[in-house]
Structures are given as C-alpha cells and as structure tokens.
Amino acid sequence: MKIQKIExxxxxxxxxxKSIRFYEEVLGVQCYKMEEVEDQQVTTAFFKIGDTKIELLxxxxxxxxxxxxxxxxxxxIHHIAYAVDDLPGALREAESKGxxxxxxxxxxxxxxxxxxxxxPKSTNGVLTELCEKPG
Amino acid sequence: MKIQKIExxxxxxxxxxKSIRFYEEVLGVQCYKMEEVEDQQVTTAFFKIGDTKIELLxxxxxxxxxxxxxxxxxxxIHHIAYAVDDLPGALREAESKGxxxxxxxxxxxxxxxxxxxxxPKSTNGVLTELCEKPG
Numbered sequence: 533m534k535i536q537k538i539e540x541x542x543x544x545x546x547x548x549x550k551s552i553r554f555y556e557e558v559l560g561v562q563c564y565k566m567e568e569v570e571d572q573q574v575t576t577a578f579f580k581i582g583d584t585k586i587e588l589l590x591x592x593x594x595x596x597x598x599x600x601x602x603x604x605x606x607x608x609i610h611h612i613a614y615a616v617d618d619l620p621g622a623l624r625e626a627e628s629k630g631x632x633x634x635x636x637x638x639x640x641x642x643x644x645x646x647x648x649x650x651x652p653k654s655t656n657g658v659l660t661e662l663c664e665k666p667g
Numbered sequence: 668m669k670i671q672k673i674e675x676x677x678x679x680x681x682x683x684x685k686s687i688r689f690y691e692e693v694l695g696v697q698c699y700k701m702e703e704v705e706d707q708q709v710t711t712a713f714f715k716i717g718d719t720k721i722e723l724l725x726x727x728x729x730x731x732x733x734x735x736x737x738x739x740x741x742x743x744i745h746h747i748a749y750a751v752d753d754l755p756g757a758l759r760e761a762e763s764k765g766x767x768x769x770x771x772x773x774x775x776x777x778x779x780x781x782x783x784x785x786x787p788k789s790t791n792g793v794l795t796e797l798c799e800k801p802g
Binding site: 533534535536537538541543544545551554557558559560581582583584585588604605606608609611616625626629630631652655658663 | 668669670672673676678679680685686689692693694695696701710716718719723740741742743744747749760761764766790791792793
C-alpha cells in the first residue's frame with residue numbers, strides 16, 4: 533500500500549475539556565475542531581501539528597471502546613492512523629499479506645474520512661487505522 | 668513552548684528485524700537507519716513518513732526500560748516526541764506549569780538529538796519526549 537503520511541495519533545482521555553486545556557496551555561497547540569462520532573461513541577478534539585494531527589478521544593458511553601480501553605489500560609495513546617490513497621485496495625492488500633482486519637469494509641470516521649482498523653495482534657501491538665480523505 | 672512538529676512516534680517491539688520487515692513489506696515504508704542508543708539500552712530503526720518518523724525500539728538488555736515496558740504492557744506505542752526550538756527553555760516552562768519531569772536536563776538521544784522526557788502522569792498517560800535537533 534502507499535502511505536501518504538501519519539494522518540493523526542488518537543489519544544484516549546477521561547476529560548476532554550481538561551485535556552484540551554493541557555494541549556493549549558502547556559504544549560501551545562490550538563484545538564481547531566470538536567466533533568462527535570456516534571459510530572465510535574466518542575467526542576473528538578483535533579490539533580494540527582506539522583503535517584499530522586493529535587485526536588483526543590473521550591467516550592460518550594461507559595460501554596464504548598474508549599471507555600473500555602481506559603478501564604483496562606488507563607489514559608494514553610490509543611491508535612495511529614495512516615492516510616492512504618485507496619482504502620479498499622489497502623484493506624485487500626493487508627488481508628492478502630496475512631493481517632487480521634477489524635473492519636473488512638471502510639466506515640465513517642471523524643472529519644468525513646473513510647476509516648478501517650487493523651487488529652493490533654497483526655501490527656506489533658499498535659492499533660492501526662487506515663484512512664482515506666473525503667472527495 | 669513552541670512545538671515545531673511531531674518528530675517521531677516510538678514503538679516498543681520484541682524483534683526489530685521482524686518488525687522492520689512488517690513496516691517495509693506490508694506498510695511499504697523503508698527503514699533508513701538503525702542505531703544503538705546505549706543510554707537507553709535500545710537498538711532503534713527509523714522510518715520517515717511525511718514530516719514525521721516511526722522509531723522502532725528493541726531492548727538490548729532484559730533490565731532496560733523497553734524490556735520492562737513490554738513485560739508490563741506488551742508491544743505497542745511507547746512515546747510521542749515533539750520537536751522544540753529550545754529544549755532547556757521548554758523544560759523550564761513545563762516545570763513552571765506544574766508538569767513532572769523525568770529528565771530535568773537534556774540528554775543524548777538517537778540521531779544526535781538532545782532529548783528529555785515528561786512523566787506520563789502529567790500528560791494524559793502519554794510518555795512525552797521533547798527533543799531538539801542538533802546544530
């Protein structure tokens with residue numbers, strides 16, 4: 533597959549407002565957008581840094597994947613997202629190379645991206661998102 | 668502080684050669700450098716992706732910090748490194764804003780960078796490296 537760049541790094545947090553303050557006041561980067569992604573039961577906050585982004589993730593439900601991640605491992609880095617040209621093609625290639633897919637078909641992510649996750653068992657313990665920019 | 672970009676994302680792996688093959692053959696990105704960093708008891712492998720890098724980390728000792736991380740949490744994302752202009756100044760600023768520092772003074776990292784770590788207790792569970800490019 534052809535990876536263009538690291539689109540974002542997803543970080544699981546308990547308290548989005550408090551974490552936004554940390555990124556803005558200590559690291560000096562500005563939140564340019566907040567968005568709820570119903571499909572993943574999260575509210576997200578985005579920060580542009582160089583040609584990539586930090587995506588903070590707060591769960592909207594105690595049963596959501598981010599709430600469960602925090603319960604198990606605490607707050608911290610949740611996933612890396614790589615931007616690819618052709619998401620369906622990248623998924624077929626990943627599968628043909630023996631990777632375990634969480635999503636066999638693209639679904640809708642934040643910022644209207646099409647996204648799909650690879651299973652961390654196949655990727656050195658790193659939950660890996662492949663994503664394709666809209667349009 | 669003034670963050671220029673995400674310099675790299677550090678990923679703890681058990682078997683560097685096997686992981687390099689995964690990044691090269693599946694993700695299609697090329698390792699441009701391997702380097703041992705004695706101070707941190709690791710061998711590293713670097714991949715450039717957009718304006719940032721992936722740094723794979725394999726422990727050179729069963730007592731090293733990466734070996735202990737893997738023992739506790741398994742393979743996976745270990746830290747995020749932000750490039751700053753003035754590392755000593757950034758450390759003083761972080762401390763004045765109440766962050767807990769792991770390194771109060773810069774030390775030597777891979778690729779001749781000066782580096783220092785912030786404690787994940789202060790940074791939403793994310794082990795955070797600040798680094799300054801040499802020269």
